[in-house]
Amino acid sequence: MPRSIEFREAIREAMCEEMRRDARVFLLGEEVAQYQGAYKVSRGMLKEFGPRRVIDAPISENGFSGLGIGAAMYGLRPIIEFMSWSFSLVAADQILNNAPKMLYMSGGQFPIPIVFRGNGGAGGQLGSTHSWCVESMYANVPGLKMAIPFDAYDAKGLLKTAIRDDNPVFVLESERLLSVKGEVPEGDYLVPFGEAAIRRQGTDCTIVSFGRPLYFCLEAAESLAAEGIECEVIDGRTVRPLDIETISRSVARTNYCVVVDESWPFASIGAELAAQIHVLNFDDLDNHVVRVQADDVPAPYAYNLEQEMLPNARKICEAVRAVTYAA
Amino acid sequence: MSTMATPPAAEQNLAAKLPDETLREWLSDMLLIREFEVRSMQAYQNKKIGGFLHIYIGQEAVAVGAVAALNDDDPVITAYRDHGLALARGTDPKHCMAELLGRIGGCSKGKGGSMHFFDKARSMYGGHGIVGAQCPLGVGLAFATRYQDEVIEEGRSRHVTVCFLGDGALNQGAFHEAMNLAGILDLPMIFACENNGYAMGTAIDRGTTRADDLAVKAVAYGLERATINGMDVQKVYDGMKPIVEQCRRASRPAFVELRTYRYKGHSMSDPRKYRTKEEEQYYEEEDPIDRLANYLMTQRSFDGEAYEALVKKTRTRVREAIKWAEASPAPDLDELYTDVYVDTWGPYLGTSPPKMNDK
Ligand SMILES: Cc1ncc(C[n+]2csc(CCOP(=O)(O)OP(=O)(O)O)c2C)c(N)n1
Ligand SMILES: [Mg+2]
Numbered sequence: 001m002p003r004s005i006e007f008r009e010a011i012r013e014a015m016c017e018e019m020r021r022d023a024r025v026f027l028l029g030e031e032v033a034q035y036q037g038a039y040k041v042s043r044g045m046l047k048e049f050g051p052r053r054v055i056d057a058p059i060s061e062n063g064f065s066g067l068g069i070g071a072a073m074y075g076l077r078p079i080i081e082f083m084s085w086s087f088s089l090v091a092a093d094q095i096l097n098n099a100p101k102m103l104y105m106s107g108g109q110f111p112i113p114i115v116f117r118g119n120g121g122a123g124g125q126l127g128s129t130h131s132w133c134v135e136s137m138y139a140n141v142p143g144l145k146m147a148i149p150f151d152a153y154d155a156k157g158l159l160k161t162a163i164r165d166d167n168p169v170f171v172l173e174s175e176r177l178l179s180v181k182g183e184v185p186e187g188d189y190l191v192p193f194g195e196a197a198i199r200r201q202g203t204d205c206t207i208v209s210f211g212r213p214l215y216f217c218l219e220a221a222e223s224l225a226a227e228g229i230e231c232e233v234i235d236g237r238t239v240r241p242l243d244i245e246t247i248s249r250s251v252a253r254t255n256y257c258v259v260v261d262e263s264w265p266f267a268s269i270g271a272e273l274a275a276q277i278h279v280l281n282f283d284d285l286d287n288h289v290v291r292v293q294a295d296d297v298p299a300p301y302a303y304n305l306e307q308e309m310l311p312n313a314r315k316i317c318e319a320v321r322a323v324t325y326a327a
Numbered sequence: 328m329s330t331m332a333t334p335p336a337a338e339q340n341l342a343a344k345l346p347d348e349t350l351r352e353w354l355s356d357m358l359l360i361r362e363f364e365v366r367s368m369q370a371y372q373n374k375k376i377g378g379f380l381h382i383y384i385g386q387e388a389v390a391v392g393a394v395a396a397l398n399d400d401d402p403v404i405t406a407y408r409d410h411g412l413a414l415a416r417g418t419d420p421k422h423c424m425a426e427l428l429g430r431i432g433g434c435s436k437g438k439g440g441s442m443h444f445f446d447k448a449r450s451m452y453g454g455h456g457i458v459g460a461q462c463p464l465g466v467g468l469a470f471a472t473r474y475q476d477e478v479i480e481e482g483r484s485r486h487v488t489v490c491f492l493g494d495g496a497l498n499q500g501a502f503h504e505a506m507n508l509a510g511i512l513d514l515p516m517i518f519a520c521e522n523n524g525y526a527m528g529t530a531i532d533r534g535t536t537r538a539d540d541l542a543v544k545a546v547a548y549g550l551e552r553a554t555i556n557g558m559d560v561q562k563v564y565d566g567m568k569p570i571v572e573q574c575r576r577a578s579r580p581a582f583v584e585l586r587t588y589r590y591k592g593h594s595m596s597d598p599r600k601y602r603t604k605e606e607e608q609y610y611e612e613e614d615p616i617d618r619l620a621n622y623l624m625t626q627r628s629f630d631g632e633a634y635e636a637l638v639k640k641t642r643t644r645v646r647e648a649i650k651w652a653e654a655s656p657a658p659d660l661d662e663l664y665t666d667v668y669v670d671t672w673g674p675y676l677g678t679s680p681p682k683m684n685d686k
Contacts, residue, residue, distance in 0.1 A: 063504025070467020
């Protein structure tokens with residue numbers, strides 16, 4: 001019997017299963033233990049694993065990120081929770097300088113098997129400081145891996161893969177998806193890194209995205225289907241490693257591509273995808289790749305402005321019509 | 328958070344009770360560091376070493392005395408002025424020199440450089456370039472030893488981590504976050520501040536409050552504290568040993584100020600215009616190597632001849648190390664894509680540790 005659970009429960013299940021399996025795994029972050037998680041992701045974990053393995057950290061992101069990295073140097077496998085990836089900016093030195101470079105700087109002596117995870121992305125009228133989409137900025141750095149789960153199934157499977165990975169992995173979850181239910185098997189399964197998933201098949205245009213904006217892509221694909229445009233929607237799943245092959249194969253069939261990326265357009269994942277597709281599919285494309293990204297402005301508070309700033313189904317529809325010359 | 332049951336006893340003359348042989352080893356280690364640094368400066372001037380080179384001359388007693396107070400498997404970590412600590416920990420000077428020359432035989436395969444010496448087998452967790460950034464890492468090491476000892480092995484916490492930092496790092500947020508975390512989590516570690524009076528050209532009292540008594544930094548965080556004369560290796564040992572054992576027993580952190588002096592510039596390009604010749608002379612007269620040599624020659628079975636022999640032996644050792652390092656090849660170009668990720672994917676070629684003489 002398939003079982004339906006919330007995205008947040010899927011994350012919790014991944015952590016609990018991995019902690020039962022490997023005593024070196026522990027969870028550290030703000031409010032993860034006694035408060036049961038700022039977003040209730042870690043509810044019940046303190047009770048099962050005790051305060052030695054589920055640890056409340058003070059509001060000290062640079063400090064406790066570095067703590068995790070130091071512990072990983074010694075051989076532990078920390079899971080560090082950011083209440084929001086927006087707050088990881090004060091830990092930038094540790095997560096970008098130390099985690100992804102330690103193995104290299106030490107000539108191969110110190111791998112950093114660590115997971116940084118938490119809410120990423122905008123979408124709840126939180127204003128500029130709390131609405132960061134860090135993926136483009138952080139994906140620039142070699143030495144880290146990055147996963148952005150789309151549904152509860154992937155949330156569990158990708159996180160388990162992340163915890164077992166011997167490299168630093170950034171897992172960007174969306175606060176807006178935490179309550180969304182999905183079918184999740186009980187027990188062990190892994191979603192491998194670097195394997196994109198085709199979320200909807202289509203022949204007329206390829207749409208590529210990661211995480212929450214995929215829901216807007218699927219919504220757009222439905223209304224475009226009514227207009228006679230069949231879109232193929234691809235979930236990249238991991239940004240590093242990037243499964244450009246699956247994307248490229250799809251574009252070779254559809255000859256058109258729209259990239260949807262929640263972060264700012266300048267020097268972004270969207271720009272990177274467009275560049276790679278232009279190189280790989282130069283002879284296949286019947287138009288240049290069109291990008292749908294957040295507007296190049298700080299995230300506003302007002303509901304209408306925020307909605308206008310972020311990628312949405314309307315913008316994606318417009319982009320697909322434009323790229324396929326249907327408009 | 329708990330507090331220590333009893334403050335560490337200010338034990339006197341612990342080093343004086345140690346056998347001749349131990350103190351001779353300290354002298355030998357300090358001489359090795361100094362000779363290594365003198366030859367490094369020459370190599371830098373001959374353009375064999377690139378980038379930044381931060382010289383440890385003057386501070387030798389700190390690394391040697393502190394390491395002597397530790398067990399071999401107690402983790403140590405420091406900033407970029409790291410040659411002395413690696414050598415004190417027993418990393419072969421040939422691997423250190425090869426690192427400076429950017430060779431595959433280096434202690435980081437030539438990929439770290441002067442600021443990033445690492446030696447896993449000797450629990451040397453690096454050389455770190457960002458001022459203060461090693462402090463949270465040190466907290467993580469102490470967290471991990473305690474977790475390993477208590478949670479995984481279900482025994483007693485039995486390690487102590489020493490995290491060295493410059494006086495300039497006292498002004499970094501990372502340091503203060505680390506002190507608070509170590510305090511709140513009851514971690515067995517010592518923040519060992521090497522106060523050499525300057526952060527580059529900034530005299531300590533121009534950058535740091537309460538420069539007259541840095542150990543007060545420990546008070547607000549509830550850490551044990553001590554002030555130690557870092558120009559005298561016996562005093563370093565005497566000061567560190569009881570605190571190390573107290574931290575080990577009680578699983579609590581401490582902060583110590585080690586008062587020392589760097590004889591050379593901040594890095595090789597520093598003309599030292601911000602301080603006087605008199606000041607430099609004063610500290611050169613306090614020289615930690617001369618002090619221990621004099622002690623050994625006046626109070627122990629050691630004489631001028633034995634000292635000369637030791638100096639000569641050290642010179643030969645460093646000369647041999649340079650020869651070995653120069654013969655070590657530059658890293659193969661494959662190394663560019665090695666050690667980025669542990670696994671092999673895309674352009675990345677997996678990882679392989681340096682081939683250092685095993686312990
Ligand atoms: C975050 C950061 N800011 C600036 C620098 C440049 N810098 C390198 S060393 C140094 C002075 C640090 O002095 P101190 O901590 O006293 O150590 P010492 O050099 O005396 O050993 C500065 C400013 C740096 N490496 N990292
Ligand atoms: Mg200094």
